[in-house]
Amino acid sequence: MEHTRPSLRTSAAPRSRSRSHTPSPSARHFPRLLHSSMSYSSLPSSAGVAPTVPTAPALPPHLSVAVAHDPSLPSSSSSSSVSGIELGENGSSSSGGMIMNTEVDVGTVDVEPDFKPPEGDAKKALREQLRRSLSKREAASDPSQRYQPKREPTEIDELESPSFDAFPVRQYFVLTNAGKPVFMSRRSPSDASTNDDRTNIMGIMQAIVSVFADDGDKIRCINAGRTRITFLLRSPLYYVCVSSWREPESVTRTHLEYLHLQILSVITASQLAKIFERRTNFDLRRLLGGTETFLHSFIEQLEFDLGISNASLCALKMDPVVRANIAEILVPPKELKDVLYVALVSSGLVVTLVRPKKHSIHPADLHILLNTLSSPSLASTPISWLPICLPKFDPNKFLHAYMSHLEEEVPNGSDGENTDGIAVRLAIMIPDKDGFERVRQWAGSVAEALSSSGLLESIASACRAHAYLPMDIGIPGLRHFVYKSRSLVQITMPAWAKPYDELDSRRRLVTLYQTLHDVLHARSGQPQGPLKLQYIRTDKESVMGWVTHPFELYLAMSPGLPKSAVVGAANAIARWIKREEGKLFLRDAPVF
Amino acid sequence: MARGVRGPVSLRLRVRLLVLVIAPCPQPVGAASLLPTTISAMSKQLSFKLVLLGESAVGKSSLVLRFVKDQFDDYRESTIGAAFLTQIVTLDDGSTIKFEIWDTAGQERYKSLAPMYYRNANCAVVVYDITQSASLDKARTWIRELQRQADPSIIIALCGNKSDLEARRQVTKEEAQKYAEEEGLLWTETSAKSGEGVTEIFNTIARKLPTSPPPGARGATTSASRAAPGANGAPRGVDLNKQPNAAGGGDACNC
Ligand SMILES: Nc1nc2c(ncn2[C@@H]2O[C@H](COP(=O)(O)OP(=O)(O)OP(=O)(O)O)[C@@H](O)[C@H]2O)c(=O)[nH]1
Ligand SMILES: [Mg+2]
Numbered sequence: 001m002e003h004t005r006p007s008l009r010t011s012a013a014p015r016s017r018s019r020s021h022t023p024s025p026s027a028r029h030f031p032r033l034l035h036s037s038m039s040y041s042s043l044p045s046s047a048g049v050a051p052t053v054p055t056a057p058a059l060p061p062h063l064s065v066a067v068a069h070d071p072s073l074p075s076s077s078s079s080s081s082v083s084g085i086e087l088g089e090n091g092s093s094s095s096g097g098m099i100m101n102t103e104v105d106v107g108t109v110d111v112e113p114d115f116k117p118p119e120g121d122a123k124k125a126l127r128e129q130l131r132r133s134l135s136k137r138e139a140a141s142d143p144s145q146r147y148q149p150k151r152e153p154t155e156i157d158e159l160e161s162p163s164f165d166a167f168p169v170r171q172y173f174v175l176t177n178a179g180k181p182v183f184m185s186r187r188s189p190s191d192a193s194t195n196d197d198r199t200n201i202m203g204i205m206q207a208i209v210s211v212f213a214d215d216g217d218k219i220r221c222i223n224a225g226r227t228r229i230t231f232l233l234r235s236p237l238y239y240v241c242v243s244s245w246r247e248p249e250s251v252t253r254t255h256l257e258y259l260h261l262q263i264l265s266v267i268t269a270s271q272l273a274k275i276f277e278r279r280t281n282f283d284l285r286r287l288l289g290g291t292e293t294f295l296h297s298f299i300e301q302l303e304f305d306l307g308i309s310n311a312s313l314c315a316l317k318m319d320p321v322v323r324a325n326i327a328e329i330l331v332p333p334k335e336l337k338d339v340l341y342v343a344l345v346s347s348g349l350v351v352t353l354v355r356p357k358k359h360s361i362h363p364a365d366l367h368i369l370l371n372t373l374s375s376p377s378l379a380s381t382p383i384s385w386l387p388i389c390l391p392k393f394d395p396n397k398f399l400h401a402y403m404s405h406l407e408e409e410v411p412n413g414s415d416g417e418n419t420d421g422i423a424v425r426l427a428i429m430i431p432d433k434d435g436f437e438r439v440r441q442w443a444g445s446v447a448e449a450l451s452s453s454g455l456l457e458s459i460a461s462a463c464r465a466h467a468y469l470p471m472d473i474g475i476p477g478l479r480h481f482v483y484k485s486r487s488l489v490q491i492t493m494p495a496w497a498k499p500y501d502e503l504d505s506r507r508r509l510v511t512l513y514q515t516l517h518d519v520l521h522a523r524s525g526q527p528q529g530p531l532k533l534q535y536i537r538t539d540k541e542s543v544m545g546w547v548t549h550p551f552e553l554y555l556a557m558s559p560g561l562p563k564s565a566v567v568g569a570a571n572a573i574a575r576w577i578k579r580e581e582g583k584l585f586l587r588d589a590p591v592f
Numbered sequence: 593m594a595r596g597v598r599g600p601v602s603l604r605l606r607v608r609l610l611v612l613v614i615a616p617c618p619q620p621v622g623a624a625s626l627l628p629t630t631i632s633a634m635s636k637q638l639s640f641k642l643v644l645l646g647e648s649a650v651g652k653s654s655l656v657l658r659f660v661k662d663q664f665d666d667y668r669e670s671t672i673g674a675a676f677l678t679q680i681v682t683l684d685d686g687s688t689i690k691f692e693i694w695d696t697a698g699q700e701r702y703k704s705l706a707p708m709y710y711r712n713a714n715c716a717v718v719v720y721d722i723t724q725s726a727s728l729d730k731a732r733t734w735i736r737e738l739q740r741q742a743d744p745s746i747i748i749a750l751c752g753n754k755s756d757l758e759a760r761r762q763v764t765k766e767e768a769q770k771y772a773e774e775e776g777l778l779w780t781e782t783s784a785k786s787g788e789g790v791t792e793i794f795n796t797i798a799r800k801l802p803t804s805p806p807p808g809a810r811g812a813t814t815s816a817s818r819a820a821p822g823a824n825g826a827p828r829g830v831d832l833n834k835q836p837n838a839a840g841g842g843d844a845c846n847c
Binding site: 266267286288290378381382383384386387433434440 | 648653657665668669670671672673674675676677695697699700701702705708
């Protein structure tokens with residue numbers, strides 16, 4: 001592996017769009033994605049159904065609507081769908097690695113062509129109304145234009161970012177393309193809307209989507225003041241997020257894409273297609289019973305999860321020799337060569353992953369697996385056997401997962417729960433639905449081996465020692481950072497320390513990181529293309545993002561420090577990581 | 593290593609530790625027969641597969657939790673896929689059998705997986721909720737499916753759970769009992785919350801199981817020496833509630 005650590009000063013200077021890394025998928029798609037934009041010229045108050053949004057009092061007079069024109073609609077939607085989630089990063093060439101370094105990943109889980117849903121009179125009226133009141137305009141109100149980088153005399157671009165100062169609970173909706181509700185996120189306590197209101201809103205959302213679909217367009221988002229409504233169309237399901245955080249659109253779009261993947265993990269894409277082929281009006285809630293908890297917990301996690309927003313996983317920090325010993329035990333015997341992955345997870349952190357030579361694990365699949373593993377239902381059962389679809393592996397097939405708890409047993413312990421609350425979870429994925437007995441035999445011996453060799457105890461102590469603080473690095477003024485190894489597709493970051501122990505500050509920082517990420521990767525189709533370095537100063541902190549070939553680094557420093565101090569800190573972090581990387585990251589896990 | 597010993601990890605580890613303690617000084621078989629997880633009878637232990645079926649939220653997982661751990665949760669998450677647990681029951685003669693329990697998910701989307709769990713089952717507990725008459729209809733559907741598709745010798749118990757919620761009862765005892773008699777099922781009412789009837793139903797099933805390893809049961813070990821209570825004939829309708837019901841868990845094993 002190459003370990004060039006470019007000096008910040010030299011790497012920062014040129015800013016041409018086709019430098020050492022290829023443009024991100026969204027950048028590549030840019031000309032197609034935002035070639036047209038619309039705005040409501042006005043919203044007549046006489047409209048039969050007024051499109052109101054739960055968190056916004058009413059739509060302000062100036063709305064901009066971003067759409068993606070898809071000339072192939074309605075016949076096909078797979079190849080040219082709207083900027084999808086960028087789940088892996090480009091720039092690294094390691095194919096066949098442990099974790100997949102995904103290239104363009106857009107629309108791979110699209111199910112079937114859009115079809116026109118039946119509509120009622122109210123929707124027809126809205127459609128007419130929208131048609132009359134919409135005027136197509138050229139892309140002047142592209143939301144990403146708000147983040148215009150401003151040239152400064154220094155080499156580092158400084159971004160005039162919107163101020164992230166209010167974080168009302170984001171609302172998420174899942175509906176069918178016939179407008180039937182599938183899922184709604186929890187309301188904020190101050191939200192007075194009733195469930196009926198929210199069901200009506202979903203009807204309106206469906207109508208809005210279909211107005212654009214009729215014209216061969218796919219609606220991407222509506223900007224209404226500081227509120228943005230993001231749409232992700234994955235027929236037969238539509239996903240909608242209403243957020244007033246002012247985060248880049250790519251953030252909420254990623255969230256919606258993950259909700260879609262989580263739904264596919266319990267109902268495969270082909271099942272969905274089949275169900276809705278037969279009955280366009282099907283009420284999917286019946287089939288998703290019990291899945292709401294997944295979705296709610298996922299939504300909570302999305303707020304702060306930097307692993308997901310960096311399309312990476314987070315490994316348990318531990319001695320590489322111990323990790324290797326554990327991994328050896330997890331290599332399946334000959335009779336289990338059909339096993340797809342074996343994962344050992346503790347406190348949501350990956351201890352190790354063992355896989356067949358031919359498969360890399362897609363980070364999105366891993367996040368789906370981790371979220372499933374953390375569900376309270378599985379936490380209360382020692383051994384579970386369940387069907388799960390890992391949509392990036394195959395959106396149409398169920399795998400079967402053996403999931404068990406390995407508990408550290410203290411010799412004189414009573415038969416109570418785990419003594420120190422550190423649960424180690426073993427997950428074994430296999431395509432054979434009758435494979436349980438075979439897997440159980442082996443999983444039992446794995447548990448035995450891990451426990452008798454003391455490795456289970458080592459995992460527990462690694463968990464206790466996992467967290468480190470920003471001050472541990474010894475860089476004055478450093479408050480937080482996220483470092484992503486691009487070849488390993490993993491991140492490491494310190495625990496949230498002051499002032500980010502406070503949730504709104506943490507939300508602000510995460511949104512700043514995401515804004516940097518969006519700009520650096522040109523995820524919103526920024527005309528300048530991908531960048532290497534970007535800086536944002538707020539009165540609360542200075543944050544900087546830096547993309548190099550081997551890594552990506554985002555850091556937050558006390559406000560008022562000179563830029564040179566931030567640059568110095570970035571270099572110091574990179575040096576520190578280099579020293580610690582054997583422990584911080586999972587590498588060289590065995591394949592079979 | 594002791595690969596033959598299987599079960600939930602925690603249980604198994606505990607067993608292993610017990611072996612270390614007990615091995616130098618073996619206890620007479622049966623001495624610890626009141627303990628549900630005793631090591632002493634390992635040499636003549638039979639394993640039987642038991643599957644729980646029934647609509648979501650009737651209390652299948654709660655019944656199993658009561659049976660295996662003697663605990664109850666007021667808030668339990670719906671099961672995903674199926675949970676696998678084991679529990680050892682000691683019979684009147686001191687011999688033990690091991691239940692390998694599949695606690696299946698009642699959610700509709702898992703319906704098609706059910707045959708995987710009942711295919712090799714020796715016994716099935718079909719659960720309904722006495723406060724939801726629709727759940728008895730669902731139980732009837734399961735029983736018909738078992739009668740058609742499962743092993744013909746399968747022992748089926750119908751179990752009306754949540755008997756502590758008498759005030760909200762929708763299914764009468766008479767109705768359920770009559771149905772069970774017609775179909776030749778074991779029947780009882782239970783409360784996973786109070787514990788009432790829970791160990792009894794598992795013990796009654798245990799007593800009805802054949803003494804020689806059934807062909808379908810994998811992992812069954814060694815020959816059983818306990819007195820055979822009868823051939824593995826068609827199960828008769830038995831009203832467990834008519835049995836002398838010693839209050840509390842002291843009589844848990846009916847020993
Ligand atoms: N009052 C009362 N509540 C019970 C009893 N048994 C279970 N419950 C409650 O009923 C709810 C559902 O119980 P579960 O055991 O999860 O039901 P289940 O049949 O396993 O449901 P699925 O896993 O979805 O198939 C839980 O909130 C339990 O606390 C009981 O005997 N009495
Ligand atoms: Mg359950």
